[in-house]
Amino acid sequence: MYRLLVKNLKQVVQIVDDNTTEFLRGEQQMNNIKILNSSSSTLAILVDSDGKFSFIGEFKDLQKHLEAESVDLGSIETMDSNGGIAIPGFVDGHSHPVFAGDRVHEFAMKLAGATYMEVQQAGGGIMFTTNKTREASEEELRRDFEEVAKKMLQSGTTTLEAKSGYGLNVDAELKMLRVLSTVTPSIPLEISATFCGAHAVPKGSTESEQTRMICEELIPKIEEEQRNGHLKNVENIDVFCEKGVFEVESRYKDYKDYKLQKNFFCSKKILERGQKAGMAVNFHAEELKYIGGVEMGAKIGARAMSHLEEISEEGIRGMSQSGSVAVLLPSTAFILRLTPPPARKLIENGVIVALGSDFNPNAYCLAMPMIMHFACVTMKLSMPEALTAATLNSAHSIGRGKTHGAIAKGRNADFLILSANSWEHIIYRIAAHQDVIQHVVKNGNIVKF
Numbered sequence: 001m002y003r004l005l006v007k008n009l010k011q012v013v014q015i016v017d018d019n020t021t022e023f024l025r026g027e028q029q030m031n032n033i034k035i036l037n038s039s040s041s042t043l044a045i046l047v048d049s050d051g052k053f054s055f056i057g058e059f060k061d062l063q064k065h066l067e068a069e070s071v072d073l074g075s076i077e078t079m080d081s082n083g084g085i086a087i088p089g090f091v092d093g094h095s096h097p098v099f100a101g102d103r104v105h106e107f108a109m110k111l112a113g114a115t116y117m118e119v120q121q122a123g124g125g126i127m128f129t130t131n132k133t134r135e136a137s138e139e140e141l142r143r144d145f146e147e148v149a150k151k152m153l154q155s156g157t158t159t160l161e162a163k164s165g166y167g168l169n170v171d172a173e174l175k176m177l178r179v180l181s182t183v184t185p186s187i188p189l190e191i192s193a194t195f196c197g198a199h200a201v202p203k204g205s206t207e208s209e210q211t212r213m214i215c216e217e218l219i220p221k222i223e224e225e226q227r228n229g230h231l232k233n234v235e236n237i238d239v240f241c242e243k244g245v246f247e248v249e250s251r252y253k254d255y256k257d258y259k260l261q262k263n264f265f266c267s268k269k270i271l272e273r274g275q276k277a278g279m280a281v282n283f284h285a286e287e288l289k290y291i292g293g294v295e296m297g298a299k300i301g302a303r304a305m306s307h308l309e310e311i312s313e314e315g316i317r318g319m320s321q322s323g324s325v326a327v328l329l330p331s332t333a334f335i336l337r338l339t340p341p342p343a344r345k346l347i348e349n350g351v352i353v354a355l356g357s358d359f360n361p362n363a364y365c366l367a368m369p370m371i372m373h374f375a376c377v378t379m380k381l382s383m384p385e386a387l388t389a390a391t392l393n394s395a396h397s398i399g400r401g402k403t404h405g406a407i408a409k410g411r412n413a414d415f416l417i418l419s420a421n422s423w424e425h426i427i428y429r430i431a432a433h434q435d436v437i438q439h440v441v442k443n444g445n446i447v448k449f
């Protein structure tokens with residue numbers, strides 16, 4: 001009947017205490033998260049046999065409740081947290097975790113002053129990783145990804161948005177999506193996979209040709225593989241909507257002859273084709289140059305848009321009205337020395353703000369505690385805002401706002417037990433989260449490392 005009991009907690013950071021609130025927005029809501037405190041460490045959490053939170057509160061109240069049900073406490077697996085602190089497991093709202101090789105050599109180029117696009121134009125960047133990823137076997141990619149997934153879990157991430165996008169052709173994109181779809185059960189990182197076949201235009205192809213291939217070959221193949229059960233979790237569609245990569249919208253209603261259509265702007269086409277296949281729109285917008293991607297995304301009902309370093313005033317208004325989640329990626333702005341997105345303005349204008357690691361060979365950081373620290377320092381979020389963005393709001397960005405991202409009755413029991421004076425230490429201590437995180441619990445099961 002019950003899977004796990006955690007006792008002797010001094011603090012439980014719930015974020016919200018219900019399973020109906022899907023996100024928090026605005027300064028007032030994001031800074032008033034629900035926290036239970038007990039100076040004598042008498043708080044407890046009980047998880048039911050479906051892996052959902054069943055009780056959160058004072059242990060003595062739980063005892064009464066269980067006695068009334070005639071449940072023998074001794075029969076439940078019990079963890080003595082010894083004055084620990086419970087917080088929700090992190091939901092990483094944006095990552096590119098399946099790839100072969102690394103790009104450490106490009107880090108040196110960037111330190112010497114090269115921009116992201118200059119590295120790309122010199123044959124590096126996404127195409128470099130694509131070539132390595134195409135060469136790698138599915139088994140090699142899976143093995144590497146599982147190592148990353150374990151490290152993510154160790155760093156407190158229990159749910160992950162994870163993109164394809166280093167294949168860029170039918171075989172290699174499907175290979176990546178299969179890796180994301182079939183992680184071994186001993187690595188309980190929950191994945192919301194995103195098809196990102198429009199991550200770059202490969203050499204020898206064009207934006208229009210790639211758009212045709214994605215809409216007419218790749219997405220139908222994914223639909224077929226989902227139907228026959230070979231792919232399970234392709235939930236989102238992504239495009240690198242950026243000047244010189246995939247631009248905003250097509251001038252043409254009909255795009256039969258792609259090759260002749262020189263100014264064929266493709267992001268919208270691809271995103272709408274993904275929507276038709278049942279995927280939620282969740283894409284890269286306004287990272288390096290403003291091109292109006294956010295305005296387009298808000299119009300087509302994008303569930304989330306990431307980066308937003310160059311978002312316009314109109315884009316902010318659009319997101320606030322559409323309810324699209326702004327997934328901010330502080331490590332990328334940091335490593336590329338970009339001006340960070342206007343996080344405060346987004347919050348003040350009622351845009352729902354979430355956080356993602358953007359783990360990829362350009363920005364090699366998978367630890368959400370570090371991402372929250374960056375968000376606080378470089379984007380001026382408060383610590384409660386950063387935690388909300390990395391839990392409930394990022395859960396909402398992948399359609400899990402009612403089930404994940406908070407410690408509340410009926411939600412998935414994904415949580416961390418911290419050892420520290422207060423929960424804020426998970427953000428405050430730089431690159432020391434391993435000392436703070438004592439246990440990671442996914443669906444009520446303690447993760448074994």
Ligand SMILES: N=CN[C@@H](CCC(=O)O)C(=O)O
Nearest residue numbers: 125126240332358360361362
């Ligand atoms: N900007 C596009 N995509 C990734 C980078 C991928 C790469 O450089 O390999 C991002 O979100 O930062």
Ligand SMILES: [Zn+2]
Nearest residue numbers: 094096284358
């Ligand atoms: Zn990205």
